[in-house]
Amino acid sequence: MAKSKILICRDIGEQAMALLRAQPDWELVVWPQDSPADAQWVLDNAPGSVGMVVTLGEKISEKVIDAAAVAGPELKVISTMSVGVDHVDLSAAAKRHIRIGYTPEVLTDAVADCSIMLALMASRCVTASQAMLRAGKWGSLGWGPYLFCGPQIGSGPTKKQSTVGFLGFGRISQATLVRMAAFGVTRCVYYNSGRVDRTAEDRALAAKLGLESVGRVELDELARSSDVLFTLVPGGKDTFHIVDEAFLRKMKKTAVLVNPGRGPIVDTDALVKALKEGWIWAAGLDVIEGEPNIPADHPLLHEPRCSIIPHIGSATIETRETMALLCAENLIGGLKEGKIGVEYTLA
Incomplete structure (x- = not known):
């Protein structure tokens, strides 16, 4: 009996690959390089594949999905080693009844930790102070009472009122809030596009964390009241440039914007303009439009109050290994048992 063809667009690590290779009735076709799979290679090898393993680096377009049905059995499962699924054409997958496995919950703590790190880096002027240090200028500047000072995250020694805001209030946002509570924030506001009543849950969360309140607000209020704002919504047309010039102009001049989403x-x-003209204090970014193709002269790389890291929110060894294993298990479950452990629900 012919083996089922499985397209592996990236080697996802020793443990996960061993699990996939242990399937006796599968033929693995693996991209041989330690880089995102070439788009033409994916297209050429898609026909006849019943399952795919992909990462954020591969764009699984309608063209690829259609190509998979050209010869042999049709594609049944796409398993992605990511929480985001905007690199997969979900509409095309839905039309062909292709199921999607993904890896959301296992990276919650790692991304929440990274979100806090970015908030601290941005508020405490880490980019500008490190640039001075690496340029050998520390000696000429010495110490100054207010040199490289920034706004304190949380209440600080003055016990000020401090509001943390979240654009999106899912698992990662709530894990980030737990960490922010330790810094003495007094209030949490968030915006979710859905209108589900969370009043009871929000009151319980506020009591648990010792906050004055946790509650949903509209976008205008989110912008105006947040001292630190975390953007943690999925990508896609519904959230494209939701933080635009109008939004940024409403924020406090001492506010810090953090985008780990x-x-x-x-x-x-708009963000470049906001930083140059001082509409907000600073920004901390784990993600940026156009990534990973960010040229050395990108304007945000040269903004002293913008701290940027290259999409490493989930980059702990433990998290990535767990994501890889879940990715493999999702594919095996979907194809062999008819049940994906963690499945993305297609619209």
Whole structure:
């Protein structure tokens, strides 16, 4: 009996690959390089594949999905080693009844930790102070009473009122709030596009964390009241440039914007303008529009109050290994047992 063809667009690590190779009735076709799979290679090898393993680096377009049905059995499962699924054409997958496995919950703590790190880096002027240090200028500047000072995250020694805001209030946002509570924030506001009543849950969360309140607000209020704002919504047309010039102009001049979500959530041109003209204090970015193709002369790389890291929110060894294993298990479950452990629900 012919083996089922499985397209592996990236080697996802020793443990996960061993699990996939242990399937006796599968023929693995693996991209041989330690880089995102070439788009033409994916297209050429898609026909006849019943399952795919992909990462954020591969764009699984309608063209690829259609190509998979050209010869042999049709594609049944796409398993992605990511929480985001905007690199897969979900509409095309839905039309062909292709199921999607993904890896959301296992990276919650790692991304929440990274979100806090970015908030601290941005508020405490880490980019500008490190640039001075690496340029050998520390000696000429010495110490100054207010040199490289920034706004304190949380209440601080003055016990000020401090509001943390979240654009999106899912698992990662709530894990980030737990960490922010330790810094003495007094209030949490968030915006979710859905209108589900969370009043009881929000009151319980506020009591648990010792906050004055936790509650949903509209976008205008979110912008105006947040001292630190985390953007943690999925990518896509519904959230494209939701943080635009109008939004940024409503924020406090001492506010810090942190984007650990998706680059296109924030309008890059508007953010550059906001930082140059002082509409907000600073920004911390794990993601940026156009990534990973960010040239050395990108304007945000040269903004002293913008701290940027290259999409490493989930980059702990433990998290990535767990994501890889879940990715493999999702594919095996979907194809062999008819049940994907963690499945993305297609619209």
